Amino acid sequence: MKSKYVIIGAVVLAIILVTSVAAYTFLSTPSEPIVRINGAGATFPYPLLDEIMTVYSNEVKPNVQVNYQSIGSGGGISALNTKTVDFGASDAPLTAAEASNITNALHIPETIGAVTITYNIPGVSTGLKLTGQVIADIFQGTITKWNDNAIQSLNPDITLPDQTITVVHRSDGSGTTFVFTSYLKQSSTAWSAAIGAGKSVSWPTGVASIGNTGVAQTVSTTSYSIGYVELAYTIENNMPVAAVQNPSGSFVMPTLASTTAAAQSGAAGLPAGDASWTGVNLLNTAASDAYPIVTFSYIIVYKELSNIPDMTQEKATALVQFLWYIVHDGQELAPELEYAPLPSNVVQLNEATIASIIFNGQTLPTN
Amino acid sequence: MNLNSYGLRKFKNRFFFVACAVCVVLAVAPLVSILWEVIVRGAPQLSLNFLTATNAKDGIGPAIQGTLILIGLTSLIGVPIGILSGVYLAEYGNNHFGSTMRIINDALTGVPSIVIGITAYGVIVIGLIGSYSAIAGAIALSFMIIPIIARTTEESLKLVPNNIREASLALGAHKWKTTLRIVLPSAKSAVITGVLLGVARVAGETAPLIMTILGNRYFFQGLNEPMAALPLEIWRDSLQAQQSIIAQGWGAALVLILLVLSINIIVRVVSRGRLRK
Amino acid sequence: MTNQKNPKFFTKKVASLGDFLFKNLAAVMAASALALLLIIGYELASGSGSVIRTFGADFFVGTQWVPNEGREIYGALPYLLGTIASSGLALLFGVPLSIGIAVFLVEMSPRALRVPISYLVELLAAVPSVIYGLWGLFVFRFILVDYIEKPLNTYFGWIPIFGGPTPIGLDLFTASVVLAIMIIPTVASVTKEVVAAVPNSIREGAYSIGATKWEVIRHWVLSYGRSGIFGAVILGLGRAVGETMAVAMLIGNAQGAAAIPTSLFAPSQTMASLIANGFLEAAPGSLQISAYIGVGLILLIMSLSINLGARVMVTKVLKVKGGAVE
Numbered sequence: 001m002k003s004k005y006v007i008i009g010a011v012v013l014a015i016i017l018v019t020s021v022a023a024y025t026f027l028s029t030p031s032e033p034i035v036r037i038n039g040a041g042a043t044f045p046y047p048l049l050d051e052i053m054t055v056y057s058n059e060v061k062p063n064v065q066v067n068y069q070s071i072g073s074g075g076g077i078s079a080l081n082t083k084t085v086d087f088g089a090s091d092a093p094l095t096a097a098e099a100s101n102i103t104n105a106l107h108i109p110e111t112i113g114a115v116t117i118t119y120n121i122p123g124v125s126t127g128l129k130l131t132g133q134v135i136a137d138i139f140q141g142t143i144t145k146w147n148d149n150a151i152q153s154l155n156p157d158i159t160l161p162d163q164t165i166t167v168v169h170r171s172d173g174s175g176t177t178f179v180f181t182s183y184l185k186q187s188s189t190a191w192s193a194a195i196g197a198g199k200s201v202s203w204p205t206g207v208a209s210i211g212n213t214g215v216a217q218t219v220s221t222t223s224y225s226i227g228y229v230e231l232a233y234t235i236e237n238n239m240p241v242a243a244v245q246n247p248s249g250s251f252v253m254p255t256l257a258s259t260t261a262a263a264q265s266g267a268a269g270l271p272a273g274d275a276s277w278t279g280v281n282l283l284n285t286a287a288s289d290a291y292p293i294v295t296f297s298y299i300i301v302y303k304e305l306s307n308i309p310d311m312t313q314e315k316a317t318a319l320v321q322f323l324w325y326i327v328h329d330g331q332e333l334a335p336e337l338e339y340a341p342l343p344s345n346v347v348q349l350n351e352a353t354i355a356s357i358i359f360n361g362q363t364l365p366t367n
Numbered sequence: 368m369n370l371n372s373y374g375l376r377k378f379k380n381r382f383f384f385v386a387c388a389v390c391v392v393l394a395v396a397p398l399v400s401i402l403w404e405v406i407v408r409g410a411p412q413l414s415l416n417f418l419t420a421t422n423a424k425d426g427i428g429p430a431i432q433g434t435l436i437l438i439g440l441t442s443l444i445g446v447p448i449g450i451l452s453g454v455y456l457a458e459y460g461n462n463h464f465g466s467t468m469r470i471i472n473d474a475l476t477g478v479p480s481i482v483i484g485i486t487a488y489g490v491i492v493i494g495l496i497g498s499y500s501a502i503a504g505a506i507a508l509s510f511m512i513i514p515i516i517a518r519t520t521e522e523s524l525k526l527v528p529n530n531i532r533e534a535s536l537a538l539g540a541h542k543w544k545t546t547l548r549i550v551l552p553s554a555k556s557a558v559i560t561g562v563l564l565g566v567a568r569v570a571g572e573t574a575p576l577i578m579t580i581l582g583n584r585y586f587f588q589g590l591n592e593p594m595a596a597l598p599l600e601i602w603r604d605s606l607q608a609q610q611s612i613i614a615q616g617w618g619a620a621l622v623l624i625l626l627v628l629s630i631n632i633i634v635r636v637v638s639r640g641r642l643r644k
Numbered sequence: 645m646t647n648q649k650n651p652k653f654f655t656k657k658v659a660s661l662g663d664f665l666f667k668n669l670a671a672v673m674a675a676s677a678l679a680l681l682l683i684i685g686y687e688l689a690s691g692s693g694s695v696i697r698t699f700g701a702d703f704f705v706g707t708q709w710v711p712n713e714g715r716e717i718y719g720a721l722p723y724l725l726g727t728i729a730s731s732g733l734a735l736l737f738g739v740p741l742s743i744g745i746a747v748f749l750v751e752m753s754p755r756a757l758r759v760p761i762s763y764l765v766e767l768l769a770a771v772p773s774v775i776y777g778l779w780g781l782f783v784f785r786f787i788l789v790d791y792i793e794k795p796l797n798t799y800f801g802w803i804p805i806f807g808g809p810t811p812i813g814l815d816l817f818t819a820s821v822v823l824a825i826m827i828i829p830t831v832a833s834v835t836k837e838v839v840a841a842v843p844n845s846i847r848e849g850a851y852s853i854g855a856t857k858w859e860v861i862r863h864w865v866l867s868y869g870r871s872g873i874f875g876a877v878i879l880g881l882g883r884a885v886g887e888t889m890a891v892a893m894l895i896g897n898a899q900g901a902a903a904i905p906t907s908l909f910a911p912s913q914t915m916a917s918l919i920a921n922g923f924l925e926a927a928p929g930s931l932q933i934s935a936y937i938g939v940g941l942i943l944l945i946m947s948l949s950i951n952l953g954a955r956v957m958v959t960k961v962l963k964v965k966g967g968a969v970e
Contacts, residue, residue: 010559013630017435036588054424065585067593071924074711078927084498097714164810171897172925173711198712207814207911208897210921216608222812237608309497380856384752390744394832395764397825401771401779448673455670464671470955471677477951478684478944479886481916485923485940489687493928510680517677543666571772574888574916578923598774598889605778605893613782620775631770635763 033063035318040069041076041089042175043212045111045297047232048339049089052330060325064318072211074173074199077102080300083308086319088300091175092199093277104303106357107277108350109270109296110326112263112340114231114254115180116293117242120219121146121161126240129154129251132187132292135244138226139167139184140191141205146224161224167206168218168227173199176212179295180228183283231259232337248288258291260340265290267343273353274303294340299323305359316359323354324366405620412618427619429586430600433501434623436587437580437596438570440505445512446562452513453520453558458546460521469521475514483510484575492579501587501594504580508569515568519561523554560634567630571623573598597623688944691937698931703938709900711925711932718935720915720942722903727914727946729905730820730891731884738824739831739877743866746835751861762836769829777893780822785813785894793817793909804907811909819895819912823884831880838872839865871957878954885916885947892917915943 046068053066069075073090080088081101091113094105117135119128134150137143143150147160170177181197195201209218212230216237219227231254234241243251252258265287271277282294301323302308305316327350331341342350357364420426452472456465487507492499527550535545551558581593582603588594597619604616695718696703706719745765749758793811800806811817842865850860866873896911899922903913913921919936926933 007555007559010563013563017439034588036592038593050424065588067583067585069581069593075925078925078930082928084928166810166812171899171921200711202710202900203902205809207812208899210606210897213607213609217606217613218812218814220608224810225812233608237610376856376859380858383858383861387744387748387752390741391748391761391765394741394745394768394825394828395761397779397784398764398768398771400783401775404779404783405775448676451670451673452676455667455674459667459670460674465674468674468677470952471681473955474948474951475677475680477882477886477947479888479916479947481886481888481919482684482688482940482944482947485691485919485937486684486687489691489937490683510684513676513680517674541660541663543660543662546666567770571774573772573774574920577920581924598772601774601778602889602893605774605781616778620778623772624775627770627772628767631767 035064035314037064037066037087037315037319037322038069038085039066039076039087039089039299040071040079040085041300042073042091042297043070044073044091044113044174044176044230044295045089045339046070046212047236048111048113048330048334048337049326051333051337052326055333056322056325056330060329061318061321064322066322070211072170072172073175073178077300080105080302086301086305086308086311086315087323089297090300091295091297092178093280093298094300095278096276099276099278102300102302103307104274106273106301106303106353107271108273108299108301108323108327108353109342109346110299111297111331111334112259112282112294112342113297114259114262114291114294114338115176115183115228116231116234116254117226117244118216118219118229118234118239119226119242120221120223120240121163122223124158124160124240127253128158128240128242129245130242131245132183135242136184136188136191138165139169139203139206140188140194141167142190163224166222166225167203168209168215168222168225169203169206170200170210170215171208172210174212175199175295175297176228176230177201179281179283179293182281183293186283232339235338244292246288246290246292247284247286248290250288252289252291254291254293256335256338256340258289259294259338261285261287262290262292262294263340263343263346266294267346270346270349273349273356299326301357303357304361305357311359313359316357317364320354320357320364320366323357324351327351327354402624405617405624408614408617409619409621412614413621417615417618418622424584427595427597427600427615427622429583429595430597430619431622432587433580433583433594433596434570434598434626436501436594437505437508437576438566440502441508441512441569442562442566444505445509445516445565448509449513449516449562449565450520450558452517454524454546454551456517456521457524458542458550472514472517476518479574480511480572481574481577483507484578486510487575488578496591498591499579499581499593500591501580502590504576504594504596507575507579508572511572511575512565512569515565516562519565520558523557523561524550526557527554556637560638563630563634567627567634570630571598571627573602577602597626684944688937688941692934692941694931695934695938703935704942707901707904709903709935716931718931718938719900720935720939722898722901722905723913723915723918723939724942724946726816726895726903726905726912727885727916727943729816729912730823730895730914731881733816733820733908734823734827734884735877735881736824737821738827738880741824742828742831742876742880743835743873745828745832746839747861747866749832749836750839751857751865762833765829765832767829768825773826773887773889774893776822776826776890780818780890780894784822785818788818788821789813797909806908808907808910814894814896814911815907815909816895816905816912817908819891819914819917820908822890822894823887826887826890827880827883830883831876834876834879835869835873838869838876841872842868875954875957878950878957882947882950882954885943885950888916888920892920897921915939915946919943 073092076088076090079085147162152160178199185192185197209215212233215227216229216233219225243253245251262282262285265285266282284292305311334341417426419428487503491503535549576599582599583593583595600619601616604612705721707721708717708719710717796806797811846864850864891914895917898911898913905912923936
């Protein structure tokens with residue numbers, strides 16, 4: 001009877017199921033009880049954060065598992081707002097409205113990165129010269145072709161093709177978008193009047209992709225396209241990037257050096273960790289070798305961690321120690337991924353902020 | 368019907384024969400292409416490390432475990448309810464209540480999976496548990512599998528000839544004993560087939576998992592914690608720019624397709640044998 | 645209990661505790677269908693409450709989608725149109741193919757090929773939606789762009805449905821073609837049953853007056869099975885409307901008025917894909933998430949209506965034709 005085989009098949013399947021689950025569980029159980037920390041937010045710092053989390057888990061505290069969902073700054077702030085995560089990450093500081101919902105939030109700049117203008121023009125390599133005004137016009141749809149005079153005149157030694165520009169932007173609420181649109185707002189009165197800045201805006205033209213990675217993927221697979229992507233992603237994927245003109249007049253490529261120069265130049269006079277950070281930016285800094293579109297990326301936490309349901313003493317301690325690690329040893333992993341290490345004054349500021357985190361009124365050990 | 372020249376009619380006859388054959392080719396070609404691409408792009412990824420690495424950055428171990436756990440939990444919840452539901456509809460369901468439930472069951476199989484996801488999100492993630500959790504995903508998939516199993520069980524039981532039931536009742540057995548001990552066992556391969564097909568169907572679902580289990584880079588951490596799963600992993604990897612991560616997505620797709628297709632093929636082989644009886 | 649003493653009594657009524665318990669347990673399980681439907685309805689209705697209260701009818705006919713806090717506007721119309729457009733196109737591309745396949749399998753195919761081809765077509769249904777999306781994203785869309793989208797857009801771009809900026813393959817057309825492939829197994833298998841159920845006497849009558857094979861199929865068989873085929877189409881429509889992942893990955897993820905389907909080669913958005921792409925971003929309890937749930941509610945109502953419509957159609961066919969379709 002064939003039904004016998006069905007039963008045997010189903011039993012075999014069930015045995016495989018149970019044994020593999022058991023095997024995996026056995027493989028993954030470490031010796032000490034695991035402490036789990038959940039975070040969510042920006043895709044901008046994700047390559048660095050991912051590396052830091054891996055090293056931390058493998059070498060520093062094997063019993064601490066940090067789970068980070070890279071869903072965009074908007075999603076991270078939402079999750080923090082509803083207390084479904086232990087920490088949020090965003091490239092945009094909290095707006096006044098958001099800060100009123102997340103009571104006593106602390107901003108901890110974790111790294112500094114560059115927003116690159118990446119493009120895909122067959123035959124044109126990296127280093128296309130662009131100004132803020134031209135970029136704004138492209139993204140606003142005023143400039144529609146690559147061989148438009150405005151672009152061509154900046155690049156006399158390259159012949160640009162007669163092709164329509166496909167603009168790629170973000171669909172999700174993004175801190176990267178906030179930084180980029182803030183830069184466009186500063187560079188173009190037309191942009192400022194019509195569109196403005198924000199984590200999401202009404203893009204007049206173009207195709208939407210999810211996350212820094214989505215934009216990078218779409219630009220690299222679509223000829224004659226342009227998009228804005230954090231530096232680490234363009235390097236990871238060997239994508240050409242534009243040399244953008246800074247206030248001193250030079251066309252600067254986004255590199256570790258030019259990002260660090262911007263950080264050094266602009267990182268003075270920062271507010272305290274528990275104050276408002278709206279208005280803080282590293283755009284168009286004064287240094288002559290600084291890249292003009294640079295930003296902090298922040299980790300945002302509640303000052304009083306007991307605000308998060310299920311927070312325990314162990315988790316709170318683990319979180320504080322993890323944050324301390326990020327702003328100290330973790331910074332050593334940054335240059336390799338082309339993120340600028342935090343200048344020392346910012347590290348000191350962060351130390352005071354992290355030390356002020358409390359759980360049920362008590363401060364927590366940072367080591 | 369226009370009686371045009373015989374030649375034109377003959378030409379039309381041949382033309383549409385070819386056209387219909389082309390339809391078949393156009394439908395089968397994507398299947399071949401998908402299988403080809405998944406194998407060619409996914410197979411190079413398969414290594415022991417890829418399948419067992421403890422960190423989702425290096426491999427899909429957590430995703431495979433997650434899918435297996437979801438299959439197990441969904442079956443645990445969905446199979447008993449679905450089978451008993453189907454038993455009712457087949458054995459006791461010739462009344463208003465039964466036909467209403469039957470109609471509702473049919474309607475439920477047509478509810479979009481993303482709507483099921485929203486429902487499970489509201490009931491479990493916001494309501495009962497309060498966070499993205501593995502159990503929320505299992506419940507979402509159970510919502511999907513119960514109507515499927517109920518319907519296939521009902522149809523399987525209806526195939527059992529009535530004289531078996533009557534003989535059992537005539538011998539003095541109660542109806543419930545008849546159903547459980549005689550009718551259900553004689554339909555068991557059809558019922559199990561229905562269950563397996565339902566499992567294969569929900570194992571590949573992504574939408575209900577997006578807002579319930581969320582995803583996790585580590586192995587199973589508890590029923591009330593986020594968890595990874597193969598379809599979610601594939602979707603997330605497809606949004607990345609790094610070629611190595613996209614390649615992992617193809618590897619995950621290969622594993623998922625092997626899982627789903629092998630269930631389908633087993634079912635097919637077995638039921639063909641049964642029908643030839 | 646009393647069954648040994650009084651056999652007549654036993655056969656007429658529920659005489660044992662076991663029967664009572666079992667029947668009612670099974671009935672409760674069967675009622676789970678109703679419970680499920682009520683839970684789904686409740687969750688979607690309550691979740692969408694705040695967005696419907698805030699915008700009223702404007703939510704259903706509005707076209708803007710602005711999630712910025714303080715000046716939020718949510719309108720679901722573009723996505724409703726996107727769902728209708730993508731499903732309609734999927735039917736346009738998929739139904740003729742399905743009918744061709746069904747006709748081939750029943751009327752034309754050599755007996756030996758019948759089972760293998762049927763099986764291959766059924767296998768199309770076994771492939772998970774996310775894998776269709778993956779394949780579409782990295783393989784199929786480039787074929788469509790190079791051989792269909794770019795040529796049509798370049799030479800016939802003056803016709804509105806081929807117009808718009810240079811196509812990149814993440815648009816209404818690609819999503820609809822992949823959707824068409826996905827509904828073929830459903831439509832083809834039901835059509836196959838319908839065609840196979842046409843009585844041979846009809847065919848023989850037509851042959852006897854000298855019709856060619858194709859004429860028999862076109863004018864006799866297909867018109868006899870007309871309503872069954874229509875039912876199959878509705879079932880396919882139901883499947884297309886609810887399809888989420890493949891569409892989410894291929895339709896271009898447009899939002900607001902830009903999502904209104906005007907050109908085949910421009911990005912668009914369906915109700916299901918909007919939710920899949922954006923739900924996680926919104927904060928629980930916020931107006932934004934209520935907007936997503938509201939879109940889900942519209943989607944639910946649409947697919948339930950189609951499903952019920954299909955049921956009525958199929959039942960009518962069974963009643964009118966008298967032949968067994970199942």
